[in-house]
Amino acid sequence: MSTAKCPSCASSDVGVLDSQRAVCGYCSKVNRRVFQFCCDCQREWPRDASSTSACMLPDCALRAALLSDTKISDPFSSARGCPFFRACPKCKALLTHNGKGCPNITCPHCHTYFCFRCLSRRCIGLMDFDIDYHIDYFPQRGPLRHGHDISICRVVDNSLNF
Ligand SMILES: [Zn+2]
Ligand SMILES: [Zn+2]
Ligand SMILES: [Zn+2]
Ligand SMILES: [Zn+2]
Secondary structure (H helix, E strand, O other), rough: OOOOOOOOOOEEEEEEEEOOEEEOOOOOOOOOOOOOEOOOOOOOOOOOOOOOOOOOOOOOOHHHHHHHOOOOOOOOOOOOEOOOOOOOOOOOOEOOOOOOOOOOOOOOOOOOOOEOOOOOOOOOOOOOOHHHHHHHOOOOOOOEEEEEOOOOOOOOOOOOOO
């Protein structure tokens, strides 16, 4: 059992009820109703759930993997610093990066080409330091406008999509 943490107040002072289910005393008091949550996918346990031991929320295992703190630490990997697992933006397949080549990968299930870092399907690998370089060396061209001219490749939190 991993250390359970309340997704609402971030307290670890929670009562574990089952293998996945826990209750937060603080949030129960504040909300004036029992606040239970899934320790794995970090969402509120549905109040009308028929099952009390297994989480029935969609994509529970997928979200749990995406929330894991494990990051790619290989200094030679182009995806260094990224979470170990990413979900394909199209078919939600759970994927890993083999560390070789550029951060872009092709999903083996639906053949979607996307960036392991920023999850964009049109990433050209422009990093923050490229923008600094541009401003330092081409000031007469004016600043690059994020989201308009270019999209900057930043590691994004994949679990927010689910
Ligand atoms: Zn709480
Ligand atoms: Zn769950
Ligand atoms: Zn896919
Ligand atoms: Zn990218």
